[in-house]
Amino acid sequence: MEELLSSRDEAQLRVEQIHAFKSEQLALQNAGVFKTNNEDSQTIDNYHQKLLSQLANTFDIDISTHSKQLTLGMKFASFFGALAMALSIFFLFYQFWGLMDTPLQVTSLISAPIILFILTMYLARDDKNSYFSKISALVTFASFVLNLSMLGQIFNISASPNAFIVWAAFGFVLAYACNARLLVFFAIVCLSSFIAMKTGTYSGMYWISFGERPENFFIPGLIVFFIPQLFSHKQFSGFSNLYRVMAMLLTFIPILILANWGVISYLSLDRDLIEGGYQTLGFGLSAAAIWLGIKHKFNEVVNTGNVFFVLFLYTKLFDWWWEWMPKYIFFFLIGLVAILALVVFKRLRLSQLNNKES
């Protein structure tokens, strides 16, 4: 029996291979190309049945289409449940903390995340993919955010960017302990905000104004992109994809903003030159992302690269033609560009197929 599968993603892939094998075998038999004797068929079926139940027990994966649909429903329920519970704990404090004296406020603010964290770890101990541990993890994270921000209010403390690095660290701990992608998202947001704030501070601005210079997000984008390259995330379902998509958003959104609004750049150059430079960089980087994604089979990188390439293209076309061209010609040209892109993609696809055949 299979012993080599080490992650949930690999196990799910194996299940899909088995289903694909079965349907292809049936299609070949129906077409009269291939026949198996009953004994062989029975042996394979038994093997697959045993393997599927073993994988289902070990990795808690979906072994049928029905269970896959139910899992999707559970994912949505757990996502909304976690967000609602986090908001609920926030408003619970808000509603009642005025009725407590300062020592009680401080005690409850500090003890809430500690108790919830212990509960989360207890739930995640037996099954780190449990939806309940993920919900509990998000509520714990929300209570820690509440903990620091409300202590700040109670003692009238000057706001500090350091809170973001602490939230990021705690978010990562919870995310890896519970295999929770939503928490990786929040942790990346906190981490990149912290790095952007510090970059802004080093270049002379007040930390809270970090968003005024989109270039502050380039360093966090780069760091986040290389995290899954430096550390293996085989055990954590979808983490690598999320890191790469977030890194691309952190890089491409600032480039898109600067390509259209060069005045907010750090560069002391002519505005048109800055915008032109970022437009070229945007096209170049999104094309490079598509290439990199195809080469390393990172589907999410290809898709994100495609989206941004199209966005850069259309904002440029809008820039050039919207003002002076009749709208029907403008939209006609946009349609033509899309058809041209289709032709190019089709030719690329064909050449790839030919390469495989040869």
Next chain:
Amino acid sequence: MKKYTLIGLLILAITNAVVLAGAAYNRTEATSQIKLTERELPLVYVNRLINENSTLSLRLNWRMPQQTKLYKHYVAHSQILTREALDNLGFDSSKIKTTYGNESRELYWALEFEGELHKQAIDNAQRHLTEVTDIYEDQPNRKNNDIKKSAQHSLNQEMYNRSRLFFKEISHSLPQLTAKYTDNNNIIIVKGLVKPQYFIKKDQYKITLKNLVVPSVMVPFEYSSQLKTLPYKSKNETERTRYTVNVSWGVKLEPWITNISLIQPLIPHNKTGLDLL
């Protein structure tokens, strides 16, 4: 799992310890202590429909001084500076752009309570009222009467309702500012944000005083019940101040409330500033 549990608990413990130690350190010594009133520390009101916050906060209401002898109800939170003065504040005047992109900086502000700057605001308001009263007596028409009423209202507001806390000076050096005002017990030093600007046509540098780093102070539980009984007070109401607040600023220039007391109106409601001239 043990590894995650240990790291998580360490993060929680160390962070809270650092925050509480910072708050305790701030309160080891009071750098400024002052008794303010509702005029300088009004209650922060939020839309009751969306507000479920059960605590109360008081907003530090500071004003810019009158810059000319003409009375102005509102003075913009900005100041014209020389290039040297701007550089002395830690800005690099050569990098200051005319339009978007000038970066704010955290600097030390000296605020004066009930001092010369407040007296100047009252004097200006009184002078304005005398001028418009003279005009009304020469030409008693509806327009002049309205102007006179407005001037009366302004004087009233200056004397009994508006904040007496005025911006006095700005510095990038806390020791310098503290040394300068060490004998003045009506000066408080706080941290605030300042944004520079350059006007190419006038070849003029200007700073905008944006906001205080700690713009409001939370009311401790022991004092909140008495403030919660107070009804909502609109901005234009000439109702008298209703409470006094003892506030201290600590080593990190973070404030805290040491006492709040409700007070009786200072002058009867039917009196105006004109009656007191």
